[in-house]
Amino acid sequence: MSSSNFPTSPASPEVVIIGAGLSGLACALELINHGVSVQILEKDDAPGGRVRTDSIDGFLLDRGFQVYLDAYPSAGQLLDVEALDLRKFEPGAIIFEKGERHRLMDVFRRPTSIISSAFSPIGNILDKALVAKLRFSLQFSSLEKIQQREDLTTETYLRKFGFSDDMIDRFFRSFYGGIFLENQLQTSSRMFEFTFKMFTAGSATLPARGMEEIPRQLAAQLPDHVLHCDTPVSKIEGKEVITESGEKLTPDYLVLAVPSDAAQKMLPSLNLPELKWRSVTNCYFAAANSPLNEAIIALSGSPGSLINNVSVPSDLSPEYAPEGQALISVSILGIHDEPDFLTNVLSELRSWFGEDVTTWRHLRTDRIERALPEQTPSSKRPVCDLAGIYLCGDQQTTTSIEGAIISGQDTAKQILKLR
Ligand SMILES: Cc1cc2nc3c(=O)[nH]c(=O)nc-3n(C[C@H](O)[C@H](O)[C@H](O)COP(=O)(O)OP(=O)(O)OC[C@H]3O[C@@H](n4cnc5c(N)ncnc54)[C@H](O)[C@@H]3O)c2cc1C
Structure with missing residues (x-):
């Protein structure tokens, strides 16, 4: 990777890709594998976009809690999954509610949990049967078929499917709230079906050396x-790309592998619909001991709570924390910078894990305003009708690692067809 030798030979390559997030990287690799000359221009100091990890005092801090689902088909083909050394979360969750913890596991993959899950007070017996029904119905639906289904909000979809208010409020709002970064469940049911299918077909994982290993690879x-x-x-004028320091490139094809609001800023004639974002605040703490002691995601079952989820990445991979310490990740939906925010988070954590929390050391709080493009049934997919210019990124497919990679590869295929 370089910036000093810009512009390089050929001075104006066939394709310029703006953005080295996962979509831009996947697009570039597909084109290069077909002999196309490519240059990628990235504003940040390293590739990865929204998938970055900082190494601080021996801790690996992912910029926001996110997981790689090992059932992602296109990502799985592109990546050397073995080399990522993926560490798996248990299939299920621990739900904290009114001082008690309940375990809700995927009983198909953890049959021994059938008793604790069946008798957990989260949801009724019918809800548990409906989870099995949903699991089987999605097992036989292709991802393409899912994208063609009726598009509802996830909340409407779950109610239509027959789930009880209790199951929706105490499980789905919190589990999918953490995935969609909103707990009103207004996200598209296609996105829900896609993630539900991926979660039941495989595991949520973390690469042993942090999420950034994915773009690094x-x-x-x-x-x-x-x-x-x-x-x-x-800015972009015609097909001429102008960098902030004044360098210019005029490629045959231009890929804007950036969120559509960034594309609009560079090229105002695009006239794209406004892009709305889901945001998240993530707090990291260090502790002498893990409060969970297992590779599992902990959720809040109380609708009014501040915290959405807690996990301990060092329980999956010791490389996330220095020896003898645990790294705790706490996610809160939305952006929080109120003065008593941290005090309130810690007080809620004390109600989950007890007085040990008073010994935890706050490491960092990340406020990620532009985390996920909103994907509701009424969200409009941005379209570019300028010849030779392509929009690429997770907002074109599903707002996920898999969606970004698919979008990158699809864009490359469109260009390959034309040349
Ligand atoms: C907190 C959080 C949690 C998430 N959780 C999950 C999860 O659990 N599982 C999952 O699958 N996905 C998750 N995602 C989503 C996933 O990370 C994204 O869908 C994916 O990384 C998007 O990739 P992209 O290439 O489309 O966009 P981006 O990663 O946004 O890449 C765009 C790139 O363009 C660059 N750029 C922008 N403007 C310019 C410019 N003017 N000039 C040059 N470069 C520019 C940016 O710096 C960036 O590198 C999460 C994301 C976040 C932030």
């Missing part, structure tokens, strides 16, 4: 002098 496959970091693009 893709970027490592690029030939030298293709990726230019610290190179923000300020």
Whole structure:
């Protein structure tokens, strides 16, 4: 990766990709594998976009809690999954509610949990049978078929499916709230079906050395002098790309592998619909001991609570924390910067884990305003009708690692068809 040698040979490559998130990287690899000359211009100091990890005082801090689902088909084919050394979360969750913890497991993969899950007070027996029904019905639906289904809000979909208010409020709002980054469950039912299918077909995982290993691995496959970091693009005129420092490139094809609001800023004639974002605040703490002691996601079952989920990445991979310490990740939906925010988070954590919490050390709080593009049934997919210019990124498919990779590969295929 370089910025010093810009522009490189050929000075104006066939394709310029703006953005080295997962979609831009996947697009570049597909094109390069077909012999196309490509340059990627990235504004940040490293590739990865929304999938980055900081190494601080021996802790690996992912920028926001996220997981790689090992059933993702396209990502699984593109990545060297073995080399990522994926560490799996248990299939299920612990739900904290009014000082008690309840275990709700995927009984198909953890048959021994059938008793505790069946008798957990979250949802009734019918709800548990409906989870099995949903699991089987989605097992036989392809991802393409899911994208063609009637598009409802997830809440309407779950009610239509027959789930009780109790199951929706105490489980789905919190589990899918953490995935959609909103707990009103207004996200598209297609997105719900996609993630439900992926969660039941495989495991939620973390790469042993942090989430950024995913883009790092893709970027490592690029030939030298293709990726230019610290190179923000300020505008596009026709097909001429102008960087903030005034360099110019005029490729045959231009891929905007950036969120559509960033694309609109560079090229105002695009006239794209406004992009709305889901946001999240993530707090990291260090502790002498893990409060969970297992690779599982903990959720709040109380609708009014501040915290959405807690996990301990160092329970999955010791590389997330220095020896003898645990790294605790706490996610809160939305952006929080109120003065008593941290005090309130800690007080809620004390009601989950007891007085041990008073010994935890706050490491960092990340406020991620632009985490996921909103994907409701009424969200409009951005379309570019300018010849030779392509929009690419998770907002084109599903707001996920898999969606970003699919979008990158699809864009490359469209270009390959034309040349
Ligand atoms: C907190 C959080 C939790 C998530 N949880 C999950 C999860 O559990 N599972 C899952 O599958 N997905 C999850 N996601 C979603 C997933 O990370 C994204 O869908 C995916 O990374 C998007 O990739 P992208 O390439 O489409 O966009 P981005 O990653 O946004 O890439 C766009 C790139 O363009 C660059 N760029 C922007 N403007 C310019 C410019 N002017 N010039 C040059 N470069 C520019 C940016 O710096 C960036 O690198 C989560 C995301 C977040 C933030």
